[in-house]
Amino acid sequence: MLKSINRYIYGPTPEERLKEWDRKLRTEQRQLDKEIRQLDLATTKARQSLKQLAKKNDVKSARLLAKEVVRTNKQKNRLTMSKARLGSIQMQMQHQASMVKVTGAFQKSTEIMKVSNQLVQLPQLSATMREMQMEMMKSGIIEEMMDDTMEALDDDELEEEADAEVEKVLFDLTDGKLGQAGAVGADLPAQKEAEEDVNTEAEMQRMQKELHDLLAG
Template identity: 60%
Template sequence: MESINRFIWGPTPEQRVREWQSKLRAETRKLDREMHQLDVRSKDAKKTVKQLATKGDVKSAKILAREVVRVDKQKDRMSVSKARLGSISYQLQQQLAMAKVTGALQKSTEIMKLSNSLIRLPQISQTMREMSMEMMKAGILEEMTEDVLEMDDDEELEEEADAEVDNVLYALTDGKLGQAGAVSSELPAAEDKLDEAEEQRNFERYRQELASVLS
């Protein structure tokens, strides 16, 4: 009977909210997995930065440190987005309580604001766009503007990474590189050259892995 009513009249407010909350939980789990992956790769890359600094490979250390900064920034944004997903779920629960009294879902500027911010995160952008459209049809959200749909944080992330890379490099290398001013650029000693090829491979691997996560 429920499926027949759904086919004829469409989903009830409770059914809509439960479906949205299920999607929000799925996106939260997705962010948890990606944040863990970023954390593992970031830790490995930080170790390599220290090794490169010890060898005096300033250029490679700085390139990899920049990727570390970008990854850490992305992880922070994912953490904030995860909290926002939880906030939307809570707001929907409040909507459901009101719907039992009024019989319909109401417009919510808070859900609108949270949804707009989450559309900007590539990892969950598509799902949030689809959910926002559904919520708009259900009367919770107003129509989204093209400005919201086309927002992109990539350039901002790049600028933040450029601004902080020297600070992070300085911290990771215990003051050997970065803000210290005088930076050692000496080539590795002869006895260390056997390890140089392997370190370069590690550097390239970590750089590519970190860049692929952020692409």
């Protein structure tokens, strides 16, 4: 009864706060694991399609699909890094738990502030991390919240920065049949390319839609 009254007046205890934050962090880690598995599946299917396009010597369609592989790999790296950062906050929370036992209160942490500001930029984690940041500010763990916008991975960026990576993806995934390591691969002759455009447009639309559906799932 006394605990309930104290919780109503003063809010959760530091120990209760830590348990709730740990639960939220573990939930978000499981969700990131799920998305990473979906990206792995999407990449596997794209690789299979790339090899089929290599057999047809369809460079143009393969290049489009290779860009999707590059985009998927970038997203996977971002999610993997975010999962590691969640783990870093969990370790810092263990330190906070030790301090609570000694002092009865939380300690300020610039590391938690820095990592949480990085995580709040990821759309998948934004809402949860903003809520946690507000609670941590009230608890005295962090002093400020950042509102930086995560750098967008748009088509312009992909065109400007990923051409060499696309060539490497084509080279690696098609066992050297398409693309080059560090150089732009040759295109098909114009007449043959035009014929391939007609024959493969529907197939490429289907593959790209399937890949995007996997990424959105």
